[in-house]
Amino acid sequence: MYVLAFRLAAKNLLHRPFSRLLVVVSMGCILLINALVFLLFQTFSKSLVEVQDSRYITVYLDGAVESQREPEVVSAVKKVSGVSSAHLISKDAFLENFSRYFPQLSSELATLEADTIPRFIKVKVAAHREQSAQKDLQKIKGVELVESNKEKFSGLIGALATLRKFALVLIAGMSLALLCILLNHFKLRTEFQTQIRNTLSALGARGGQVLLPFAMEGFLEGLLGGGLAALILIAYGKVFESQLNSFFESIGYHPYHFELGGVALALLVIGMLSGMMGSVWATFRAKSN
Amino acid sequence: MITLAGVTKHYSTLHRGSAVFENVNLKIGRGEFIYVVGDSGAGKTTLLKMLYGEEKPNQGKVEVLGQDLLKADAGRVQALRRRMGVIFQDLRLIEDLSAYDNVALSLQTAETPLLTQEKGSKRISLNSYSWKRAIDEALAMVGAGAFSKKKIKALSGGERQRVAAARAIVRQPELLIADEPTGSLDREHTWNLMDLFQKLHLRGATVVIATHDREIVRRVRRRSCVLKSGKLVIEDGLCMF
Numbered sequence A: 001m002y003v004l005a006f007r008l009a010a011k012n013l014l015h016r017p018f019s020r021l022l023v024v025v026s027m028g029c030i031l032l033i034n035a036l037v038f039l040l041f042q043t044f045s046k047s048l049v050e051v052q053d054s055r056y057i058t059v060y061l062d063g064a065v066e067s068q069r070e071p072e073v074v075s076a077v078k079k080v081s082g083v084s085s086a087h088l089i090s091k092d093a094f095l096e097n098f099s100r101y102f103p104q105l106s107s108e109l110a111t112l113e114a115d116t117i118p119r120f121i122k123v124k125v126a127a128h129r130e131q132s133a134q135k136d137l138q139k140i141k142g143v144e145l146v147e148s149n150k151e152k153f154s155g156l157i158g159a160l161a162t163l164r165k166f167a168l169v170l171i172a173g174m175s176l177a178l179l180c181i182l183l184n185h186f187k188l189r190t191e192f193q194t195q196i197r198n199t200l201s202a203l204g205a206r207g208g209q210v211l212l213p214f215a216m217e218g219f220l221e222g223l224l225g226g227g228l229a230a231l232i233l234i235a236y237g238k239v240f241e242s243q244l245n246s247f248f249e250s251i252g253y254h255p256y257h258f259e260l261g262g263v264a265l266a267l268l269v270i271g272m273l274s275g276m277m278g279s280v281w282a283t284f285r286a287k288s289n
Numbered sequence B: 001m002i003t004l005a006g007v008t009k010h011y012s013t014l015h016r017g018s019a020v021f022e023n024v025n026l027k028i029g030r031g032e033f034i035y036v037v038g039d040s041g042a043g044k045t046t047l048l049k050m051l052y053g054e055e056k057p058n059q060g061k062v063e064v065l066g067q068d069l070l071k072a073d074a075g076r077v078q079a080l081r082r083r084m085g086v087i088f089q090d091l092r093l094i095e096d097l098s099a100y101d102n103v104a105l106s107l108q109t110a111e112t113p114l115l116t117q118e119k120g121s122k123r124i125s126l127n128s129y130s131w132k133r134a135i136d137e138a139l140a141m142v143g144a145g146a147f148s149k150k151k152i153k154a155l156s157g158g159e160r161q162r163v164a165a166a167r168a169i170v171r172q173p174e175l176l177i178a179d180e181p182t183g184s185l186d187r188e189h190t191w192n193l194m195d196l197f198q199k200l201h202l203r204g205a206t207v208v209i210a211t212h213d214r215e216i217v218r219r220v221r222r223r224s225c226v227l228k229s230g231k232l233v234i235e236d237g238l239c240m241f
Helices: A002-014 A018-052 A065-080 A090-101 A103-111 A125-137 A152-186 A190-204 A205-237 A243-249 A260-288 B044-051 B076-080 B099-109 B128-141 B157-170 B185-202 B214-219
Strands: A057-061 A081-087 A120-125 A145-149 B004-011 B019-028 B033-037 B057-063 B086-087 B175-179 B206-209 B223-228 B231-236
Touching: A002 A190, A002 B099, A018 A152, A018 A205, A018 A260, A057 A065, A057 A125, A057 A260, A065 A120, A081 A090, A081 B157, A090 A103, A120 A125, A120 B175, A145 B086, A152 A205, A152 A260, A190 A205, A190 A260, A190 B099, A190 B128, A205 A243, A205 A260, A260 B004, B019 B044, B019 B231, B033 B128, B033 B185, B044 B057, B057 B157, B076 B086, B076 B157, B086 B128, B086 B157, B099 B128, B099 B157, B157 B175, B157 B185, B175 B185, B185 B206, B185 B214
Parallel strands: B033 B206, B033 B223, B086 B175, B175 B206
Antiparallel strands: A057 A120, A057 A145, A081 A120, B004 B019, B004 B057, B223 B231
């Protein structure tokens, strides 16, 4: 049955070739756009995690705190609810870091009095506990000032979260458009397809046997559409990705690397499944009517 | 095997005068060979369609192979069709497939005890070799072996009819229903096909043939019923009305 069903499906595909080509190309384009939006979504998600990781609270130590009391203050900070980590940045460590990032200013900094160089604890806090933790940290003996860089990142976090949602909505919208195109396309059955369905039914074929050639037809059409999208994506990966990445790196942006092979395979599978389901649904509906 | 009891069929509830049948009763036993004879438009095709569940009567009971077709759902009707071989009046061949593939399609959807002569009543499944052999034999028996690889759309009316016959007999069905099976055939092929139906009948199949060709009925003498003005009339046998 499979060989004959495949033959029928292949013959079906050759009917109305222009319309088929149009559907395959539309399908390929929509799947490709979806894949690109998905990659953007991944980029936004990774950036969001990175940005959220960059949020911390700086706890400045009082100048009167002696260096041997510093670990005591750090352990008090760690005990505050919501605190996940606390690292003391000593004067020496601060100087070392400073001279690493701003080597041209390191000699000027060395001339400053040792007391003007801050000692602080870099504290990571769970986002939902940030406000209460800030208040609790302020109460610890030996703490002079508590500062959060929350405001600095809140705009960026909000924007990334919105972009992620927008990407998801776009993917859903494009998927819906693809579904509409496929269902409408498969609904327009040719005389040949009606002939196959009626003949199989008259011969007593089971429901599955009647649907099989149409499922294969949708599968093949989806394979072509998904294959087209996958091919373009792989071609992009081979030809343009390294050039684009080197361009981004030259302007100081380090793009994330994605495994395009996996995305291309997903495109192929999604194409085949959506084509098959669209065709089966349309045949099932036509059979019931 | 087949029972029609008080069957009435009309196509419009508003015009009951246009009834195809009125209170038709007919019994066909297992292994019988019967003709349904009548002029064009007498309702032969409608009667046959009722036997394979494509038409339902407005009144009465139709029982085929132990299945009450009025009560049967679509799945049961399909299961019933898998046990039959039908030569449709409009042939219902798939134009873009070859004669061989059309016959193969019938075999693949069938549920009949094939190759029973060698294996008694035990049902065995065909392997690919015997599958091919069964199809080739069926095509050869109706004289369609020479064009088995040709697409249906490239065949003449008579050739198509022979392929449709091959498709019905390849299943070795319990019940063979043929609607004007010789309408497009020349005399030689007509008698060949009638011989084939008789062979099938001798193997135990029940054969129901609708025809307007009275010469066939005269030459191959079997029980026959005539449809006339919506009534089934006894001509040569056991029909009731």
